[in-house]
Amino acid sequence: MAVYTDVSADDLNQLIAGYDIGELRSYKGIAEGVENSNFLVHTSAGNFILTLYEKRVAAGDLPFFLGLMEHLAARGITCPQPVKNKQGGVLGKIAGRPAAIVTFLDGLWIRRPNANHCASVGEALARLHLASADFKMKRPNALSIDSWRPLYEHAGARGDSVRPGLCNEIVKELDALEKTWPRDLPGGVIHADLFPDNVFFLGDNLSGLIDFYFACTDTLAYDVAVCLNAWCFEPDHSYNVTKGRALLKAYAKVRALSAAERAALPVLARGAAMRFLLTRLVDWLAVPDGALVKPKDPLEYFRKLRFHQSVKSVDDYGIN
């Protein structure tokens, strides 16, 4: 939660002069987003979000992210829509950073999702998978299974300082995942990070999806497995089968899961838990002792992984 780069009014006025979005009235840095700097920009034409892409986002990936948002918005998926500048482009520059202005989406993210929210997100995820089927650009998943062992090796033996024996558990799991990982399931564009803070609701209705900066080309059912991890566990890390059933049934109503996809869900869910365990572990270990800001707890995903390891079949997730 941070603004990494400040923006001056002069620079912002100059940027905005290149768009047909009226005159600048105010802008405020938003305490959201861990990779980029985000500003809520209010102009005489309405509210917009200005995103400055910081170093962790590869500039070469921006056309994929922005193109995907345009593609999805054109197909009725409510997501931030990149605003075209007077030259017809969507990528600008401010304060030495690549930047984009996108439309502002009304909606609230749900801190304590219930089964209805889970159903809504399942349905929206399936719609996203269908709507992006004809999106032409590709972006490999930089956080796919191939990246997990290097991530683990980056953390190294220090993992045991977070929990004794953690390294050994991770290595055993990586061995198992690399042997059993399904490689021939249906693929396409996945959001890859559809956590509750990236899904907006107005009242009981899902009103939009945001933050496409992990989106990539990968196994569609893996995206479902990410959502099971992100939406269907209780604060005590126990799996809520009612929420899982709601999410899976709503997804399958829009895009049927094949028998192979259903059978692979437990291992995909283990993989998704591993991915967040590892990135959180690396972030956790990167923070110096005594720092005021603590990153997210990696062990949350170790506990979720334990659940997935105990699963006998997809039935245990609430669907068969």
Add this chain to the structure above:
Amino acid sequence: MAVYTDVSADDLNQLIAGYDIGELRSYKGIAEGVENSNFLVHTSAGNFILTLYEKRVAAGDLPFFLGLMEHLAARGITCPQPVKNKQGGVLGKIAGRPAAIVTFLDGLWIRRPNANHCASVGEALARLHLASADFKMKRPNALSIDSWRPLYEHAGARGDSVRPGLCNEIVKELDALEKTWPRDLPGGVIHADLFPDNVFFLGDNLSGLIDFYFACTDTLAYDVAVCLNAWCFEPDHSYNVTKGRALLKAYAKVRALSAAERAALPVLARGAAMRFLLTRLVDWLAVPDGALVKPKDPLEYFRKLRFHQSVKSVDDYGIN
């Protein structure tokens, strides 16, 4: 720059139901404010700011701050106006914190003020001093000269780790200030923190003043001295006499400075530099080694103090 306390949509919906400000459409934590948590709240009735008062703000002071904003807004000073709830009160509670909803002010704060901006802030400060003359509540300045020696003692000998010899310089200056501090100049409500990020402009026009959470009852000319420190130095810490003259002349056009006030300006400016030097020093020393966020540099105010110590009379500030 932080949001210290997160707010759930359910809690915010419940709070907003107590006000006549329509239905919640979105809310985002703002990366502004060092003492409180601030959210930009968008409802069907418009934009508002929700502030949660964190521990560093004494709950007993809130009626002063909120009452002052109401008082000033009623007298034509553009500042955030506390929104009354259905019971007529302005103080609510959310996430276990006292909280208030205030109107949203359009405007941008100026990262690189010029002499015209300085004139505008001088005029606005004088108007604020006049408009609050009949405000009945009192609040002692918790960061007045009486607090500076205890602040210094809190930092203690560690001050020398920031700059060798700093402690000795501070003690000598405190001795001098305590002997010469003017105690019988005209008093009233002062903003006490009117830095550029608390003053909004739209185009060339000042559009509002914000952040009244250091406001208190103290010497009016001390508030002018704070502004000289905050607005009239260049990034290299040299004093810009053109900016100082613009600020002082515009102030005096609205509220004349007496001969005694003018004569006291150099010592008041030294005191104001000391106040920010000391609070920044304490904050600086409170941050553990290796922390990612560095607080503001206390030595900026040491350098400004050096300038004020060299001043022969108020003429050196650009006015006589």
